[in-house]
Amino acid sequence: MAVREGRILVTLDKDFGEMTVVRELPHCGIVRLVNISVRRQAAAILGVLQTYADSLGQGAIVTVEPGRVRLRPGRDEA
Numbered sequence: 001m002a003v004r005e006g007r008i009l010v011t012l013d014k015d016f017g018e019m020t021v022v023r024e025l026p027h028c029g030i031v032r033l034v035n036i037s038v039r040r041q042a043a044a045i046l047g048v049l050q051t052y053a054d055s056l057g058q059g060a061i062v063t064v065e066p067g068r069v070r071l072r073p074g075r076d077e078a
Helices: 015-022 038-057
Strands: 009-011 030-033 061-065 068-072
Touching (some): 015 061, 030 038, 038 068
Parallel strands (some): 009 030, 030 061
Antiparallel strands (some): 061 068
């Protein structure tokens, strides 16, 4: 549904990233939160969207952990 509607997927589940990388399934950008408390999730998501909007728009996968953000460029950026 996210692909069909052109939306970025926000998830706690690593399976979405693995499916898109290993099985090369299409997506419109993924933000994965790892060990981020519920109280801080909204702020983390907003920060990622502000900082990585262009990369996410090109299909990047952004993984957010306490004190660390990892970016896997989208196919269009690689």
